[in-house]
Amino acid sequence: xxxxxxxxxxxxxxxxxxxxxxxxxxxxxxxxxxxxxxxxxxxxxxxxxxxxxxxxxxxxxxxxxxxxxxxxxxxxxxxxxxxxxxxxxxxxxxxxxxxxxxxxxxxxxxxxxxxxxxxxxxxxxxxxxxxxxxxxxxxxxxxxxxxxxxxxxxxxxxxxxxxxxxxxxxxxxxxxxxxxxxxxxxxxxxxxxxxxxxxxxxxxxxxxxxxxxxxxxxxxxxxxxxxxxxxxxxxxxxxxxxxxxxxxxxxxxxxxxxxxxxxxxxxxxxxxxxxxxxxxxxxxxxxxxxxxxxxxxxxxxxxxxxxxxxxxxxxxxxxxxxxxxxxxxxxxxxxxxxxxxxxxxxxxxxxxxxxxxxxxxxxxxxxxxxxxxxxxxxxxxxxxxxxxxxxxxxxxxxxxxxxxxxxxxxxxxxxxxxxxxxxxxxxxxxxxxxxxxxxxxxxxxxxxxxxxxxxxxxxxxxxxxxxxxxxxxxxxxxxxxxxxxxxxxxxxxxxxxxxxxxxxxxxxxxxxxxxxxxxxxxxxx
Amino acid sequence: xxxxxxxxxxxxxxxxxxxxxxxxxxxxxxxxxxxxxxxxxxxxxxxxxxxxxxxxxxxxxxxxxxxxxxxxxxxxxxxxxxxxxxxxxxxxxxxxxxx
Numbered sequence: 001x002x003x004x005x006x007x008x009x010x011x012x013x014x015x016x017x018x019x020x021x022x023x024x025x026x027x028x029x030x031x032x033x034x035x036x037x038x039x040x041x042x043x044x045x046x047x048x049x050x051x052x053x054x055x056x057x058x059x060x061x062x063x064x065x066x067x068x069x070x071x072x073x074x075x076x077x078x079x080x081x082x083x084x085x086x087x088x089x090x091x092x093x094x095x096x097x098x099x100x101x102x103x104x105x106x107x108x109x110x111x112x113x114x115x116x117x118x119x120x121x122x123x124x125x126x127x128x129x130x131x132x133x134x135x136x137x138x139x140x141x142x143x144x145x146x147x148x149x150x151x152x153x154x155x156x157x158x159x160x161x162x163x164x165x166x167x168x169x170x171x172x173x174x175x176x177x178x179x180x181x182x183x184x185x186x187x188x189x190x191x192x193x194x195x196x197x198x199x200x201x202x203x204x205x206x207x208x209x210x211x212x213x214x215x216x217x218x219x220x221x222x223x224x225x226x227x228x229x230x231x232x233x234x235x236x237x238x239x240x241x242x243x244x245x246x247x248x249x250x251x252x253x254x255x256x257x258x259x260x261x262x263x264x265x266x267x268x269x270x271x272x273x274x275x276x277x278x279x280x281x282x283x284x285x286x287x288x289x290x291x292x293x294x295x296x297x298x299x300x301x302x303x304x305x306x307x308x309x310x311x312x313x314x315x316x317x318x319x320x321x322x323x324x325x326x327x328x329x330x331x332x333x334x335x336x337x338x339x340x341x342x343x344x345x346x347x348x349x350x351x352x353x354x355x356x357x358x359x360x361x362x363x364x365x366x367x368x369x370x371x372x373x374x375x376x377x378x379x380x381x382x383x384x385x386x387x388x389x390x391x392x393x394x395x396x397x398x399x400x401x402x403x404x405x406x407x408x409x410x411x412x413x414x415x416x417x418x419x420x421x422x423x424x425x426x427x428x429x430x431x432x433x434x435x436x437x438x439x440x441x442x443x444x445x446x447x448x449x450x451x452x453x454x455x456x457x458x459x460x461x462x463x464x465x466x467x468x469x470x471x472x473x474x475x476x477x478x479x480x481x482x483x484x485x486x487x488x489x490x491x492x493x494x495x496x497x498x499x500x501x502x503x504x505x506x507x508x509x510x511x512x513x514x515x516x517x518x519x520x521x522x523x524x525x
Numbered sequence: 526x527x528x529x530x531x532x533x534x535x536x537x538x539x540x541x542x543x544x545x546x547x548x549x550x551x552x553x554x555x556x557x558x559x560x561x562x563x564x565x566x567x568x569x570x571x572x573x574x575x576x577x578x579x580x581x582x583x584x585x586x587x588x589x590x591x592x593x594x595x596x597x598x599x600x601x602x603x604x605x606x607x608x609x610x611x612x613x614x615x616x617x618x619x620x621x622x623x624x
Contacts, residue, residue: 057594071596086588184613321579329585
């Protein structure tokens with residue numbers, strides 16, 4: 001059995017027992033919030049999408065065979081020296097600017113020393129007391145029964161560092177690091193550029209705390225994507241979140257002791273981890289106990305957290321400036337150039353599309369929740385009306401994504417292809433039903449919409465000779481209905497149109513079929 | 526008063542994974558005390574407007590372009606590993622049993 005543990009922040013504590021037993025007492029969520037006010041802190045690691053690593057030229061592809069993207073630098077072989085990836089610094093500055101941070105005019109890398117084999121150097125290159133970006137904020141919106149509510153999340157810092165190798169623990173009853181017989185390490189990930197984004201304490205969120213935490217990570221993810229600095233695949237671990245939670249009694253002023261839940265890597269898990277920790281802390285405090293300051297691990301299957309190791313000694317990283325790397329000193333001109341070149345950011349984009357597409361709060365929320373704004377926008381750019389584009393992405397395509405358990409954007413269909421399907425419907429070349437079959441074909445890899453139409457023979461039958469036969473057959477098969485229509489009951493034509501559609505397997509142009517029926521039965525048209 | 530206590534030396538030794546005997550701790554604590562006191566004298570002289578020096582060269586912004594290059598072949602990468610399993614470096618137990 002194998003499991004994976006996280007990152008360098010494992011620290012250097014040698015011995016530590018679990019601080020609490022397995023069976024945590026949970027207080028009902030609403031009860032907990034009635035008596036306590038949560039304070040949150042979020043540390044998010046984003047793996048940058050650079051082609052090469054932070055301090056060496058090794059490739060960064062995800063999923064490569066173990067130890068195939070390594071070199072003397074990231075393996076810490078003697079005599080090797082790191083050199084900073086300029087694109088990674090640029091990405092860090094751009095994220096800092098997008099988060100409204102100040103950009104340091106001079107800062108250094110520092111060595112974070114610890115003994116843990118996920119870094120062969122026995123230290124991780126990071127930044128300590130001189131982060132590149134400081135004092136920013138990110139506004140996030142949470143849906144409440146009373147309507148959307150905005151929270152400003154203050155950003156403490158954004159700093160640059162390198163990711164660690166991937167450690168798997170072998171043997172032992174639980175497969176966790178404790179009790180493992182030995183571990184095996186793949187250093188492909190060691191040295192991939194990471195940005196760590198740290199919030200200031202987030203207060204006054206009350207019972208919305210789990211949703212605020214989730215909204216923050218979601219907004220940060222969208223921001224990173226909009227900047228194009230990472231593709232942010234949370235399931236591949238390219239965005240990971242450490243969730244700090246503490247409780248103070250309502251009306252109190254002194255923060256409680258916090259726990260830190262490590263490596264939470266989905267939006268839903270962030271929400272659940274905060275919720276669980278609030279309930280657990282309340283249980284400890286209600287019983288007159290003290291919350292232990294510790295690292296905890298989120299359990300995906302149960303939504304609970306379990307104790308990692310106690311933190312007291314773990315802070316002893318003996319940071320010092322890395323003498324192998326010269327300082328980073330972004331010039332004011334360069335920073336302003338980067339600021340001027342920032343793309344439209346998600347919040348501005350939401351405001352714009354809401355106005356341009358005439359959306360209600362709810363309609364915008366549906367798009368945001370489905371992660372569909374960029375897809376719809378691209379479909380609109382490819383020529384589709386926004387209403388149709390929204391309908392396709394939110395209904396048929398969302399359904400397909402759910403069925404296949406992939407994100408909407410991961411569906412193998414492009415906005416341009418969706419726009420083409422919409423155009424074919426608008427031209428009358430496809431019915432909605434046929435259009436869904438075309439989409440199915442595109443998703444199955446049968447080519448562009450026009451190719452699928454051609455190959456599957458899905459064009460609407462609207463030429464009169466082909467339709468006429470089906471119409472004649474429908475009239476012949478339904479003499480009663482035909483008689484009614486002859487007698488002036490034009491509404492009855494629907495039944496015959498239905499029969500024609502059925503006979504043509506949905507490919508008939510319904511409007512034209514109706515016309516032909518009425519003409520043939522002398523009932524106008 | 527000494528600049529570094531014996532307990533602090535023991536703590537640092539533990540962080541550095543150095544197994545020191547009691548008599549070594551005594552000896553090293555005294556030696557480190559002398560070193561730190563000497564550095565403290567330098568710090569006295571360097572007070573005021575002299576910034577601490579972390580880099581000997583007056584360089585900033587030394588960057589590489591973001592281009593991937595082939596590194597080591599896996600067998601080269603693993604050549605120095607004390608043990609290999611499944612294409613990975615095999616390392617001894619990292620933490621003991623949970624207490």
